[in-house]
Amino acid sequence: MIEVRELTKRYGEHVAVNNLAFKVEAGRIWGLLGPNGAGKTTTMRILTGYLPATSGRATVAGFDVFDRPDDVKRSIGYLPEIVPLYLDMTVRGYLAFVAEIKQVPKARRKAAVARALEAAGLKDHAGRLIKNISRGYKQRVGIAQAMIHDPKVLVLDEPTIGLDPAQIREIRELIRGLRGEHTILLSTHILPEVTQVCDGVVIIDRGRLMASGSLEELAASFEKSDGVLVRLRRGGAEEAALFRGLPGVDRVALEGDEIRIEWGRGRDLRDDVARLALDKGLGIKEMRSMAGIEDLYMKVVAGGLEQ
Amino acid sequence: MSNVMSLVKKELRAYFSSPVAYVIISGFLLLVGYFYYSLIMWFNGAAMQMAQNPYYAQQVNINEMVFSPLFHNMTIILILVAPLLTMRLLAEEKKTGTDELLYTSPLSIGEIVLGKYLAALIMWAVMLGLTAILSIFAFAWGNPEPAPWLTGYLGLFLLGALFLAIGLFFSSLTENQIVAAFLTVVTLLLLLVLSWVTSSGGGSWRSVVSYISFSEHFEDMTRGILDTKDFVYYASFSFFGLFLAHSVLQSRRWR
Known part of the structure; x- marks a missing residue:
């Protein structure tokens, strides 16, 4: 569902992603694990079409990220590291706007917003202004926004960062609940997040691939x-x-x-x-x-x- | 096109869900209303005196004595208002990271630029429309000619279209709204004062400079003159501003 080959991104002299290659099978949850500054966000930005890569290829849902960016964007739901929220909007108004620009057909928009509100546990907060809800709920709005157009692939950049332990548990629960319907790539620098939520992992450091595979495979080969x-x-x-x-x-x-x-x-x-x-x-x-x-x-x- | 409309709706909602639209519109109306009031009062006095003399009585003209100076005053106010309408549009998205949502949605850069631009243009049209209400009194109790009044308003709208395109370009350059607004004001003031330089210069240089300045193109329209050359000026400069904004956003995609 997601395939990355020889992907490299340079910012001048600095190499953020270096010859990266990995694969995520359909319907699985994969973790992109690495310390801060390892190139996780850059990799995700390339996959979602926000940044161009310097060289290499990446395909999402069968579409090349560079040749068919609009098809890729329609197949991906993306939660960026900084959740892109318009603070002056209500939760419902914001999700309706995202549904519009993600080109959910008009007849299905209302249902899509209702489904996302339900799935992210936001039903009781739908009418509130985003600036007035707590951090954990903002993160939920971010996830709801990513899944509004029922994408095949979800790319979640540090979905639990900055949350308190109870909120972290809730968000992990939420992500686990999406297994099967969506292929999910989530980034984190916390190992337990991978072992608790993910089926497999790609470990990167300073832009390089250190290891990748399902958790069982990795456990067997390294243990x-x-x-x-x-x-x-x-x-x-x-x-x-x-x-x-x-x-x-x-x-x-x-x-x-x-x-x-x-x-x-x-x-x-x-x-x-x-x-x-x-x-x-x-x-x-x-x-x-x-x-x-x-x-x-x-x-x-x-x-x-x-x- | 529906993508553009979604963005237009979102931007208009953003203007009106914060104090921005209300503050700008009421401040603008206050200033225009004051200018209008003082021009009318001055016109009343002058007209009374001129009516005593049959020769001068011929020359009492509300279009030239009230509307033409009013429209010129409005261009100056517009130089200050246009940056306030545009500074937020692209700079804020970049600052708060919401641009990442736009660029990872199936929207083209052209649609983003156009949606933002049209929203600002609609705001400007609303503001102009509200000031037009003031003129009702002049039409009810006086007899201004409608043609120069209409072309004057058309000129103001087109001038706004040009200013907003320039403002949008500067908003695309930075994530700092103050920088975007200030660069816009400086550019617009330069476009205004360019025409002053030309009164002292000469030759072909002079005609180039006076073409770039908006003063002459606007002057024609307040007199009721519609010239293709002026339309070409407004359209090409507005398009140029939008093109630059588009190029700046597009440059993110360079490998």
Whole structure:
């Protein structure tokens, strides 16, 4: 549904997107993951026809972004990073205007606005001025605006940024609810957003592709070792050393207030780790599985910080 | 065309859903009304005196003594009002990021420019229409000639069309409304004072400069003269302004 090949965007000397290639299958939710400044917004702007690429190709819903921009624009719903709202309009008036310029036929416009209001949970706010609604609701208006013409593809740039945790959960819920009807590409710099919402991910850093594929594929290829991250009430270097003695453990590392304990794939030492912590009275505050993709992303981000 | 109309409707709603339209229209009417009132009062006094003398009585002409100076005053007010109507149109979209919605919708750049321009032009037509009401009194109790009055209003409308096209161009250049408005005022004032320079200069340079200035083209129309040359001037300069605005927006698409 979305295909990007050898896509490059230069701003003078600066290369924002560098030879990027990835694919998103129809009906799936894909995450575009990367630290700030990785080229996520630029990639999305090229896909939606807002910016021209320097070189390379991109097709959306079978149309070339450069040769058939109007067909692409009709097939895409786009939530830009800065939600494009006219603050002096009411929610309903704004959605009606967007329906007009997205060329929803006149007979279907009213129904389209009603459907978008319903889907985005805005029914009770339809008559309010956009400038008077909360940030979370503005974000919902942004999503409603993106889906007003029932596009095949939704491109959402940082849909949960700047929201409080309850709002984030609501927006994620909303996006999950759109799975199947739409192909969705959403950008984020928060890994849990990908693991909770997406079927697959494209990880980019400084404009380059680092990894891409479905979450299962990535997990299988990168997760050669299994392990846990534990947070202990007494969790210093001394305590970390205790775990090194556990049979089967390959690697133990102290990372901040967390201890990372790894072992070869195929075994499960979680019970042993917990038993040791209980026996020694270390006080388990938290223990969670280490995800391979998380590891990969941390490496990407750390690599970005080193240079 | 329906795309253009959607944008026109949206812009007109934006003018009237904020204080902008009300403030500009009432301020404009106040100024025009005051000029009109003082010109009429002056005309009354002058006409009384001139009527004493049979020779001068022939020359009492409300078109020349009231409407012609009024129309000239209105061009000066328009130099200040036109930038206020256009400064927001493209600059604000860029500033608030709403341009991203427009450019990722199936709208052509031409439709965007035209929609914005027509909305401003409709505002100007409404403002002119409201000032025309004042003239009812002159027609009810005097006997002005309708032809120069009509061509005067046509001239004002066309002049507005030209000013608004220039204003729209400057709005396309920047995301700062004050910069857009100020550059427009400067340009329009230059177009006005160009004709003053020509009174001292000479040769072909002089005729070029006086062609570019709007004063002469407008002067004809307040006297009831319709000349193709003036229409060509207004149409070509308005089109040029819109073309420049279009080019600026289009340049975003250059690879």
